[in-house]
Amino acid sequence: MxxxxxxxxxxxxxxxxxxxxxxxxxxxxxxxxxxxxxxxxxxxxxxxxxxxxxxxxxxxxxxxxxxxxxxxxxxxxxxxxxxxxxxxxxxxxxxxxxxxxxxxxxxxxxxxxxxxxxxxxxxxxxxxxxxxxxxxxxxxxxxxxxxxxxxxxxxxxxxxxxxxxxxxxxxxxxxxxxxxxxxxxxxxxxxxxxxxxxxxxxxxxxxxxxxxxxxxxxxxxxxxxxxxxxxxxxxxxxxxxxxxxxxxxxxxxxxxxxxxxxxxxxxxxxxxxxxxxxxxxxxxxxxxxxxxxxxxxxxxxxxxxxxxxxxxxxxxxxxxxxxxxxxxxxxxxxxxxxxxxxxxxxxxxxxLEPVEPQCCGNRLAVHGLTLFTPDRRILLEQVQFSLAAGDSLWMRGPSGCGKSTLLKALAGIWPYASGQICLPVAQRVRFLSQRPYLPLGSLRAVLCYPAKAGAIDDRQLVAILHEVGLVHFSNRLDSCESWAHVMSLGEQQRIALARVLLDPPDVLCLDEASSALDEGMELLLYARIAVVMRDGILLSVGHRAGLGQHHRATLDVSRFMPAEPASAIRAMA
Structure with a gap:
């Protein structure tokens, strides 16, 4: 029984x-x-x-x-x-x-x-x-x-x-x-x-x-x-x-x-x-x-x-x-x-309840945020920074120190965290990872994602393909293929950044979203993103030193690792 x-x-x-x-x-x-x-x-x-x-x-x-x-x-x-x-x-x-x-x-x-x-x-x-x-x-x-x-x-x-x-x-x-x-x-x-x-x-x-x-x-x-x-x-x-x-x-x-x-x-x-x-x-x-x-x-x-x-x-x-x-x-x-x-x-x-982001004016702020691994090992502790509209922050540090996990916590998908996260009230927040998601369907649907295909005029789509260096795809908007296999990782990252240029959010978080691009194309696209995000908040994770010129401040994430003392944002010279 x-x-x-x-x-x-x-x-x-x-x-x-x-x-x-x-x-x-x-x-x-x-x-x-x-x-x-x-x-x-x-x-x-x-x-x-x-x-x-x-x-x-x-x-x-x-x-x-x-x-x-x-x-x-x-x-x-x-x-x-x-x-x-x-x-x-x-x-x-x-x-x-x-x-x-x-x-x-x-x-x-x-x-x-x-x-x-x-x-x-x-x-x-x-x-x-x-x-x-x-x-x-x-x-x-x-x-x-x-x-x-x-x-x-x-x-x-x-x-x-x-x-x-x-x-x-x-x-x-x-x-x-x-x-x-x-x-x-x-x-x-x-x-x-x-x-x-x-x-x-x-x-x-x-x-x-x-x-x-x-x-x-x-x-x-x-x-x-x-x-x-x-x-x-x-x-x-x-x-x-x-x-x-x-x-x-x-x-x-x-x-x-x-x-x-x-x-x-x-x-x-x-x-x-x-x-x-x-x-x-x-x-x-x-x-x-x-x-x-x-x-x-x-x-x-x-x-x-x-x-x-x-x-x-x-x-x-x-x-x-x-x-x-x-x-x-x-x-x-x-x-x-x-x-x-x-x-x-x-x-x-x-x-598994992640830290629930709170709404606090027009600022993106982190107070006393501690990140753990699934086995409860401390990854970062007492992370603190605050960004207002028009600010941009470049987060850097050695591989594996917790930069990507920090962005996941901001996105509300990392459940092993404690502390406080504040996001702007009624603002659109977008996160781009190193490997973009390209849905099944036509290239038009891929470019418009997550909006429906046809939400953006074809002339804009063709123009943006030219701008991000994908002109060779401009005549294939109606083609339905497995684009994640057709395109290289660099081309996929350019598609993701093209979406940002087509429909800029209020807060943009980039997690090595341009790591597969050559340095010239990366700097070119970051310059365009800086323009469309001039009234928003930009937060980037990356390793190349050239990214610093497109951000107003930098944050060395390794300073929040358990063996290192906590550090505030260091203003760039």
């Missing part, structure tokens, strides 16, 4: 939002329709069971008229079964895709909301492969949950429907034991019960490790796929480093984990298949062997024997539902665990 409660609670936490959400009326309507259709299928199975009696009795009695009537009855039952089965599956799939659509949007809202998609990678340990959990695990969860729940419902209703039939057909088994006559009414029901209990226990014992193996297999598959994507996205860097052997070794290592786990999965599934196949084959002949004594004693006719065998198969199959469904149950349990791990990761990411 202690193990079952967390599982039920986890599943309920994943199921409840949809079935109590805004699509609940259609969801419940579809579910009830599918349930009714499944119940209709069971009613038709009962009809087939009764048909067995009349059909085989007609054969035994050489009754041609009864035989023809039985064939007509079979055609009617078969037609009804086909019709109901088709629409039961169709509507179940409709319910599945609607549930998947709703749950995907729900999880995306959680993942993208409050920047959990970024913070989740800063957890210790981080949550692996969120893309797989959203794209694949949600799909498997909705499909398997419906399949297993409806399968369990069918098993219970089938058991209740055929239990009375089997009890009636079984009669009473009498035999002598220790000089006494022992009578067992409905003996085939008890035989089916013992047979299914033994089978379910053995299936559980053999197949339980599949839950862990399925969980690990999904993880290793995602890790291997992620490694392949990394090589594709960084193909140029790998080629320049001649890193094929290193990448081959890493991909081989990841696939090796996948292979080893899959091999264990194969061996465990082989054991389970040995058992389930034997269990299923024995179940074909077993009820005939058990019912045969009554047939040879002429207590029942051939039709009664076949009806008994059919009813026994339905009862035993319903009782043994876990045996046949256990591989799917193991896979479903692994999927639930992965989704719950992901959901807990999102909650942990939401709990």
């Amino acid at each position: 202690s193990v079952a409660r967390p599982v039920i609670g986890n599943v309920w936490g994943l199921v409840r939002p949809y079935w109590s959400g805004d699509d609940r009326r259609r969801a419940w309507g579809l579910l009830l329709t599918v349930m009714v259709l499944n119940l209709a299928l069971i009613a038709i199975e009962v009809g087939f069971n009764n048909w067995n009696n009349s059909f085989y009795n007609a054969l035994q009695n050489l009754d041609g008229g009864a035989f023809r009537r039985a064939l007509l009855e079979f055609c009617a039952l078969a037609a009804a079964f086909i019709l109901v089965a088709v629409y039961a599956q169709y509507l179940q799939q409709m319910l599945q895709i609607r549930w998947r659509q709703w749950l995907t949007r729900f999880v995306l809202d959680q993942w993208l909301g409050n920047q959990a998609y970024y913070r989740i990678a800063q957890l210790d340990p981080p949550v692996d492969n969120p893309d797989q959990r959203i794209a694949e695990d949600i799909n498997q969860f909705t499909a398997n949950t419906l399949d297993l729940s409806l399968g369990l419902m069918r098993a219970v209703v089938t058991l209740l429907s055929f239990l009375t039939i089997l009890w009636t057909l079984s009669g009473t088994l009498s035999f002598a034991m220790a000089g006494r006559i022992v009578s067992i009414p409905g003996y085939m029901v008890w035989v089916a019960l013992l047979y299914s209990i033994a089978g379910s226990w053995l299936a559980l014992k053999i197949g339980y490790p599949l839950i862990r193996l399925n969980f690990q297999q999904q993880r290793y598959e995602a890790d291997f796929r992620f490694g392949l994507i990394r090589v594709r996205e960084n193909a140029e860097a790998v080629a320049l480093y001649r890193g094929e052997q290193a990448e081959h070794g890493e991909l081989g290592r990841r696939f090796g984990l996948l292979f080893d786990n899959f091999y264990q999965l194969m061996r465990r599934q082989k054991r389970l298949t040995w058992f389930t196949s034997a269990y299923g084959q024995i179940a074909i002949i077993f009820p005939i062997l058990v019912a045969a004594p009554r047939y040879f004693a002429k207590e029942i006719h051939l039709g009664g024997l076949m009806q008994t065998v059919s009813a026994f198969g339905q009862v035993q199959g319903a009782m043994s539902w876990l045996v046949s469904a256990y591989p799917a149950v193991a896979d479903w349990k692994a999927t639930v665990d992965r989704l719950m791990t992901f959901e807990r990761g999102i909650r942990r990411a939401d709990a």
